[in-house]
Amino acid sequence: MKVIPIVHAQAARSGCDDEGTGEVPKLDLPLVRREFLKGSGVLMGTIASSSVLFSLAPSPVWAVELKTLSKAEGEALMKMGRTLYPHKKLPDAVYALLAKDLDADASKDPQAAQQLKDGVAELNKAAGGSFAKASDAKRKQVVKGMEGTPFFGTVRGKCITSLYNNDMAFAHFGYPGSAWEKGGYITRGFQDLKWLPAPSSQASPKPWFG
């Protein structure tokens, strides 16, 4: 995690040792946000107010820093994720996790990085310029054409965990995750379905509550 050091001005002594004057000194730091994140690319976006995540996220604005891949490469991979697993209402913030995780692999392994860079170049070439800017139909066609290639396998395989094994996806798809700390579901609707008749008591006895 990037930490921006906060430099305290020398405080005049007052009643408490740990309180300063409240003055915030002008520091010699670059003010442009982009420059704080020293990676090679930054993906940024906003969660739409219509998304379930809008009310759950601490901020609707999200940013993912890429260390090895460029912003354009990250965007191409995000779009490839969306083509492979097209969930209309699933925010870009989740697809950005795919780019983030692939970027992490690329940062650890030069061969992985090369496969991704070459793969993205292929996507762009097949799309006639920019894969990320191509139409849905065009992107589908391009991705189908790459099926079976190692690059395709890498990205598709990564989607399984990057897109779906995170809190945002859980909230979006309606999977609450861990249950034991909430006491399970025995008092939280494990048999609350009303659109079918209840089974017989022989088939499904009542739960025991003492």
Added chain:
Amino acid sequence: MAKFDQNDDSVVVVIGSGAGGGTLANELAQKGIKVVVLEAGAMQSQASFINDEWKSFLQLAWLDPRTTSGTWRVAKDFAGLPAWICKTVGGSTTHWAGASLRLQEHEFKTKTVYGDVKGATLMDWPITLKDMEPWYAKAEDKMGVTRTNGIPGLPGNNNFKVMYAGAKKLGYQECHTGRMAINSVPRHDRARCMQLGFCFQGCKSGAKWSTLYTELPAAEKTGNMDLRTESHAVRIEHNDLGKASAVVYMDKDGKEQRQKARAVCVAGNSIETPRLLLLSASSKFPDGLANSSGEVGKNYMRHMTGSVYAVFKEPVNMYRGTTMAGIISDEARNDTKRGFAGGYEMETLSLGLPFMVAFLEPGAWGDEFAWYIDNYKNMAGMWLVGEDMPRSTNRITLNKDVKDKYGNPVPNVHFDDHDNDVAMRNHAFGQGEKVYKAAGAVKTWRTPPYPSTHNLGTCRMGNDPKTSVCNAYGQAHDVPNLFISDGSQFTTGAAENPTLTIVTLAIRQADHIAGQMTKKVL
């Protein structure tokens, strides 16, 4: 915890602490017999279990390298993961769903009843259901199986409601919340089920029976059991008389250790058990320890399996509550009018979001797949589990080209479906779809077999040493103080989940071992 000396050759060494090994160790310890349990996995607990599918998988699963071959789809989709079983104290009893059904009478004599099925190595068990009944009763009491011993059935969750509604419409007669080794009421100092929904990830409430927090602590209390965790058996040694004499194992620091033994009981599940015997080949046993029949590793069965998932117009939230929440048993009968021998059970199943995307249709992508995931909340699911045909060519062998971290050849699991398996699976898929359509499903999906959670038959029992590895007590024909103590013993697979039968055989084997020791035969 008792600590026995490595040179103490009066101890029984049990390899594996799961349904077979854990039960056997406790039964022997209760009888005053000294036991050393060598468990390759580490110690976990209700506290350390994790309600997270991927994290839990990494915590509990057997992940030592394995290879696969054959035409089964697992070899393509999960080439390095033929089985989803455990490497942890308690073995796969930490991960299992709890389904505890007795095998049916005819399933102990499939050669007699099904006759000659070409390309299959059907054989009658050397025991009958009648022989097993007294021990089945003991096992059901030990495990606290619902609908036995005065224990009420579990309450059915939403997933079960959907199955039941469809089953009733189709005219199925045997649909209920199952016979489960999960407490529906407090019993044996363990709480009743809280319907957590993470049965496969280790039961954090302890309501589900597992040797980890039942048999093993009970054995420890006797002072007759020395449980050594992270102790990976790599070779069974024998003396000049051909009797098992010691087990060589690698400890948690990777150092080789040797424990002498009066008797050795192997319960590493059906891939590691034959592998260990094959790794223990010697000049006296050139094809592997206790393998004069050549059957060690062969007749590997994984049950006919598959799943049907269905999307409905309204939410089901199937993840709430027990994973295996109910069963339809009507199709478990043997009825060749359906086009195959043997039968299958239909049991509810639920996967969380992370595993659903991994297993619904491995490798799938695109609009249709995404539609199913978009409708995750509205999904119900069932697992079809039936009798697959034993075959000589479905087998565990040593892969000399791939070595594990100790330098030993890894096991290769070769599997090809038999025509009977395919016919049964197609029928089961069709019936599952019918159940869900009857309940109002909008769309259904046929999910192929997962990496095998039921693994059986690789050291089969029989009366003839030429065609079997062990006798009716799991005692190796070639080595009288060597026992097979897990599902490797199964002569044929039957339609039912195997754990209850594995526990039953272990209780019975313990009685036999104790008797043999008293008679000074062992």
